[in-house]
Amino acid sequence: MCVAEADPILNQPQIYDPYEYALHDDPYPVYRRLRDEFPLYYNRKHDFYAVSRYADCMTVLRNFKTFINGKSTTLEKEVIPGSLPFILSMDPPDHTRLRHLMVNQFRPHNVAPLEEVVRETARKLLAPHAGTGRIDIIADFAAKLPMAIICALMGVDPADEDMLRGWTDDIVHREDGSNEIVEVNITGTRNLLGYFExxxxxxxxxxxxxxxxxxxxxxxxxxxxxNHAEVLGYLYLLAIAGNETTTKLIGNFTYQLWENRHERDRLIGDPSLAAGAVEETLRIDGPTQMQGRETAEPFELHGHTIPAGSKVAVILTSGNRDERHYDDPETYRMDRGSRDHLGFGGGLHSCLGAALARLEGRIALEEMLATMPDWDIDLASTRRMHSAYVRGYTHLPLTFTPRSAA
Structure with a gap:
């Protein structure tokens, strides 16, 4: 749906396109400009609005009657053919019914007993690399740990984990500058749903x-x-959410603690700060950069009317860096203690698996510190994934002092 021609929002410079690969390396200067100059932004090319300040993000996330999920949680005009309804793309009462069925499974007290198996899995993945001084922390560790855990919870054959992870990567991939659904997205969806069926x-x-x-x-x-479609949709979401975001979280805190080495030094001296490092990474460089909504009715914001039927981008990590809400938000401080961040979304659709992601992230970091506390990053060999919604690495090669030498 297009904006009325008289609306001055049409004259905004086109500075934010979440599908452009050039944005993915460092989107944060663009986010700052959006917050300061264009708190309600309109992208003409893809026909969507965007909010970037913390308070506006929370307004959209909490107002589930106006900003709905039921028609899609992405900005694309079409959904991937063959995909099925899942909890994230539902509104009440269906959302309420599905969430209540599984919410206890992912409450902190039910996730806590998984600590031993998560730690054992992390150690097994790191052990072959401990004496070499080299590891691709994504390909060799971060991409395998969360997928192993969610597959174990679903009863998936461990031999199939790499195959499922490849399909989830295909589903979230987008081409440079395009929001079109392409064959790799369709094939990934078809394969994943076929596997679960x-x-x-x-x-x-x-x-x-x-x-x-x-x-x-x-x-x-x-x-x-x-119903059967809802069962498949649930498994589809768990496979993607249980893999992509936690994998990217581990990669992102690996980078942040390398860039902020004084904070890593504090962690080496006091590993109990690991949970705080996970939270601060979720705030300042969270893997879920943006979520989409659609307006069920017109909504007034910053002197403009967002028409009914409009796509709206909620830029979560921009909200997390909003100086109107956080003190010195561009500085990485793992003892900040800000658990009100938007790293897991917010409102009715806040992440069901947040407790599991926090557990996996904390244990991953603790085991990394025990194995290779002095890691260095080979920046020239890093590779990022390309998605409008998830930000992180597909390859992040590290060097460190081998355990034998240490």
Whole structure:
């Protein structure tokens, strides 16, 4: 839906395009300009609005009746063909029903018992590299740890983890400057959903539903609490969210603690600060950069009317760097203690798996510090993923003092 021609918002310079690869290396100067000069921004090319200040982000996230998820949580005009409805793309009452079915599974007290298996998995992944002095912290560690945990919770064969991770990467990828759905997105979706369908049918044929997440969802369907499309949609979201964001979180705090080495030195002296480092990374360089909403009715903001049916980008990490809300927000301080950040979204659709991501991030950092506390980054060999929504590395090669030499 286009903006009325008389609206001066049409005259804004086109400085923010989340699909342009050039933005992905360092979007934060652009975010600052949006906050200071264009708190309500309009992108003519892709026909969406954007909010970038903390208070405005919270307004959109909390007002779920006006800013809805039901038509899509992305800015694209079309959804990936073959994709199914999942909890993130629902509004009440369906969202409420689905969230309540699984919310207990991911509450902190139910996630805490996973600490031993997460730590054991982290140590196994790091061990082969401890004596070499080299590791690609994404390919060798961060991409494998969260996928291993979410796959274990779903009962996925460990031999299939790399395959599922590749499909989730394909689903979130976007071409440079384009918001078009392309074949790799479609194929990734088809493969992931096909895998879970085969998994479910195999269990039903054997008469062994299981007690893991897949088994619970099958039972809910049998009890009439979910339909089959909702079961597949749930698994689709868990596979993506349980992999992509935590992988990028680990890579991002690896970079931030290398760039802010005085903070890493403090961590080496006091590893109990690891949880604070995870929170500060979620605030200042969180993997989920932006979420999309759509207006169900017109909404007034900063002297302009956002028409009904408009796409709206909520730039979460811009809000997290808003000096109107945080003191000295561009400085990385792991003892800041700001758990009101937008790293897990906010409002009705705040991240269901936040406790699990925090646990995995903290343990990953603790084990990294125990194995290679003096890591250095080979900047020339780093590679970023390209997505409008998730920011992080696909390759982040490190060098460090081998354990034998240390």
């Amino acid at each position: 085969e998994m479910i049918q195999g269990r039903l044929a054997r008469g062994e539903v299981g007690e893991d997440i897949v088994g619970q969802l099958i039972a809910f369907e049998q009890q009439g609490k979910l």
